[in-house]
Amino acid sequence: MDFQTDLFLGTALGTIIAFLLALPAVLLETSRRMQNMPLLIDVHAWRGKKLTEGEVFAVGLLIHLVIGALYGLLYTLFAANDWLFITHDPFSLKSLLIFAFFGWLVVNIIILPLIVGVGVFGRKEGKEVWIDSFLALFLEGLILWVVIQFYQPFFFMV
16 A cells, blocks of 8 residues: 555544543543543643633543544654654554654643643643553554554555
8 A cells, every 4th residue: 555545544543542542531521420531631721711611521532632643643654754763663562652652752741831731741730641641642552553463464564
């Protein structure tokens, strides 16, 4: 298959995995049984506007899905171009988890403070935000590795 198909598949898989990881939170939040579920970052204010309870959940889910999509897209891009400078071993569990760690740093040092506005490591939203984002990206990398093992005979060839 071609490079664009790999990028699309990586993005789609990242988004689907992120949604599956968020599914327990979606079910529990919509049934009103539980709120502030782990793995989803609660953003209580966006650009100075205080968000309602439903908006907090929606923004957290959106951020989670976007980060999952970007993880799948960027990992596939890095693997296809041999930019995995530490491992040079595309689609291996080790490279996916190392990439997840660097992705976690980027999310917590750049994306959360600059785009979302919750401070470095999400400190303005709570002390556990860095753990939630770490677990989400670690699980994303682990599950993506399992799924890639299924697709690799046809896709993700390097």
